[in-house]
Amino acid sequence: MLSVARSRLALAMQSSFFALNAFGLLVGMIYNNRTPDLYENNLHHRLGWAATWIVLAQIVVGLLRSYTRGRVSADANGEERVSFMAVSTHHMTGYQQMHPDSVASMHRYSHDSGHGTESGSSRCDSLAGLHEEKDEETHRFSHQLRNDQAEGMESRKPLGFVNPDRFLSRVSQLVPDQLIRIFNFFYDAVDVLILIIGFVLTLTGFITYAGIFKGSNIFNGLAHSIKGGIFFWYGLLTLGRWMGCFAEYGWAWNVRPPVGMVSARKAKVPSAEFVESFVIFLYGSTNVFLEHLSAWGDAWTAQDLEHVSITIMFFGGGLCGMLVESRKIRELLNASLARFDASRDQYPFKEGWTPPRTYSFSMNPFPGLIIFLLGLMMSSHHQHSKVSTMVHKQWGTLFVGFALARAVTYILTYLSPPSSYLPSRPPSEIVSAFCLISGGLIFIASNKDTVAAMERHDLNAMFVFTVTMGWTAFVMAWQIVVLAVKGWAVRRRQSASHPARGTLA
Amino acid sequence: MVPKGIPVLFAAISLLATTNSVFAHDHNDHGAAYKDMDPSVTASASPTVPGMPSSTSLTSSAPVSPTYFTHSGFSGLVLAHIGLMTAAWFFVLPICKFHNPLELLHR
Numbered sequence: 001m002l003s004v005a006r007s008r009l010a011l012a013m014q015s016s017f018f019a020l021n022a023f024g025l026l027v028g029m030i031y032n033n034r035t036p037d038l039y040e041n042n043l044h045h046r047l048g049w050a051a052t053w054i055v056l057a058q059i060v061v062g063l064l065r066s067y068t069r070g071r072v073s074a075d076a077n078g079e080e081r082v083s084f085m086a087v088s089t090h091h092m093t094g095y096q097q098m099h100p101d102s103v104a105s106m107h108r109y110s111h112d113s114g115h116g117t118e119s120g121s122s123r124c125d126s127l128a129g130l131h132e133e134k135d136e137e138t139h140r141f142s143h144q145l146r147n148d149q150a151e152g153m154e155s156r157k158p159l160g161f162v163n164p165d166r167f168l169s170r171v172s173q174l175v176p177d178q179l180i181r182i183f184n185f186f187y188d189a190v191d192v193l194i195l196i197i198g199f200v201l202t203l204t205g206f207i208t209y210a211g212i213f214k215g216s217n218i219f220n221g222l223a224h225s226i227k228g229g230i231f232f233w234y235g236l237l238t239l240g241r242w243m244g245c246f247a248e249y250g251w252a253w254n255v256r257p258p259v260g261m262v263s264a265r266k267a268k269v270p271s272a273e274f275v276e277s278f279v280i281f282l283y284g285s286t287n288v289f290l291e292h293l294s295a296w297g298d299a300w301t302a303q304d305l306e307h308v309s310i311t312i313m314f315f316g317g318g319l320c321g322m323l324v325e326s327r328k329i330r331e332l333l334n335a336s337l338a339r340f341d342a343s344r345d346q347y348p349f350k351e352g353w354t355p356p357r358t359y360s361f362s363m364n365p366f367p368g369l370i371i372f373l374l375g376l377m378m379s380s381h382h383q384h385s386k387v388s389t390m391v392h393k394q395w396g397t398l399f400v401g402f403a404l405a406r407a408v409t410y411i412l413t414y415l416s417p418p419s420s421y422l423p424s425r426p427p428s429e430i431v432s433a434f435c436l437i438s439g440g441l442i443f444i445a446s447n448k449d450t451v452a453a454m455e456r457h458d459l460n461a462m463f464v465f466t467v468t469m470g471w472t473a474f475v476m477a478w479q480i481v482v483l484a485v486k487g488w489a490v491r492r493r494q495s496a497s498h499p500a501r502g503t504l505a
Numbered sequence: 506m507v508p509k510g511i512p513v514l515f516a517a518i519s520l521l522a523t524t525n526s527v528f529a530h531d532h533n534d535h536g537a538a539y540k541d542m543d544p545s546v547t548a549s550a551s552p553t554v555p556g557m558p559s560s561t562s563l564t565s566s567a568p569v570s571p572t573y574f575t576h577s578g579f580s581g582l583v584l585a586h587i588g589l590m591t592a593a594w595f596f597v598l599p600i601c602k603f604h605n606p607l608e609l610l611h612r
Contacts, residue, residue: 010601013597013600013601014601016597017593017594017597017598017601020589020590020592020593020597021589021590021593021594023589024585024586024589024590024593027582027585027586027589028582028583028586028590030582031579031582031583031586034578034579034582035573035576035578035579036576038571038572038573038576039572039573191602194598194602195598195599195602198594198595198598201590201594202594205587205590208573209572209573209574209583210572210573210574211570211571211572211573211574211575212572214570478595478596478599482599482600482603483603485600485603486603489603
């Protein structure tokens with residue numbers, strides 16, 4: 001019964017999104033009809049229509065998916081499924097000890113040897129939110145499918161009324177398995193991309209409305225928007241990590257769960273510091289020539305070279321960061337002590353060979369250092385006007401703030417490395433997230449056209465700064481609410497399947 | 506269980522949209538900042554917004570091509586569009602994504 005209620009809520013939310021979007025489009029079209037085309041070939045209109053069709057397609061695919069759930073695992077990767085089952089049996093043995101009369105215990109598992117259940121049960125408790133949902137869900141859906149096939153699909157009515165349900169289930173039976181895999185991939189891809197598309201739509205809406213970035217100003221505009229946008233999303237990611245997202249990869253300032261708890265594929269995901277360093281490196285290596293785009297074919301100006309030097313710093317710094325993260329390289333660097341290997345087992349030297357506590361956690365100052373230097377450079381960067389200088393100084397200072405807050409985090413983790421799989425939530429990371437988000441937004445606003453508009457309308461730099469700070473705090477609050485709602489939904493699902501299970505704070 | 510505020514929000518925005526004829530007059534009476542953006546100045550003079558202001562003068566003397574921002578009509582409609590889209594994409598969509606029980610296996 002609860003699954004019906006959940007699906008109803010999800011369907012209501014998707015319908016309300018679609019209705020709001022449709023009305024918004026209608027209003028936009030009326031406005032378009034009544035006004036002359038003041039921005040020809042603009043991206044906002046095209047992307048807006050494309051996004052509407054994509055979301056509609058995703059809703060349809062999602063609906064079909066709910067009827068084809070048991071046929072193909074949601075991950076198209078067969079290996080993933082196998083490793084999930086291995087994890088779930090490991091969990092299940094511990095779980096059965098604790099809840100002998102639940103649905104799960106009705107099945108016997110071939111790996112149930114009884115040994116290791118103590119460690120299994122303790123891990124069960126500590127990671128209640130992380131993995132149980134997936135294991136139970138995999139198990140429950142296959143169980144449900146068997147039930148449904150036995151009862152002729154009468155028990156599953158996600159929509160609550162009969163006719164569309166039967167129609168859709170018949171349609172879904174016509175869909176071949178290969179197509180389902182494609183559907184799954186499409187659904188997951190859109191899920192990730194839709195927020196970014198929404199962000200681009202908001203930006204292009206503003207750009208189209210204000211009529212900026214026309215002609216050759218597009219390059220300056222693109223550069224500021226893309227770079228600022230990346231920092232904005234980096235800030236949102238940093239806040240998410242603080243909140244405990246991606247804890248299964250060890251990204252949440254926690255101890256990384258080992259291979260036995262997470263699938264082999266997840267255990268191979270690199271650390272957050274590696275990903276940060278890699279993105280910095282990627283930016284550096286791809287942007288060397290992009291800085292020269294607005295004057296392609298002409299001589300390189302001093303300003304072009306200034307920007308290229310930043311990309312070289314990113315290239316080198318990102319590379320350093322990735323190398324520092326590498327376990328292999330660290331082991332090689334320990335080679336100077338190799339000649340003392342014999343003393344590893346000898347008393348009284350044995351204790352000295354225990355690896356330091358700080359080995360358990362990757363602390364990499366390079367992303368922070370690079371962005372610190374970027375911020376310093378921006379603060380002293382010659383600009384054409386006073387307003388422009390001030391605005392660049394503002395986001396430069398904010399990035400310096402990010403780096404300092406990240407340094408505080410690393411000092412704290414060096415002195416006291418995380419000891420649990422649960423996210424440790426260092427408070428300095430909230431500050432670093434705030435600085436990145438607000439710095440990214442002001443970065444976007446520091447393009448030539450916007451600064452020119454500010455000067456034209458006699459707005460000073462503090463106006464933009466203050467408005468951005470307010471907006472940043474609101475975005476952060478909303479992100480926390482959204483993720484809390486997600487946590488609530490997960491918990492509701494869990495309590496529906498396991499009423500006896502206690503919850504973790 | 507659609508959030509209760511949404512119909513009210515939509516009603517409020519629709520009301521705003523119908524008042525565009527009232528707002529249209531006000532914009533033309535504002536100060537000097539709008540005067541130099543007379544839409545009747547043809548765009549053939551200069552297709553690009555001056556990107557590098559050479560002075561710190563408050564109002565630019567060069568003709569600026571018209572934009573939606575300076576186009577005074579139907580501002581209620583575009584505000585309604587912005588409001589509805591913000592409600593849909595910023596408020597409803599993320600909740601919808603994370604609350605959807607169909608994509609459990611990856612979260």
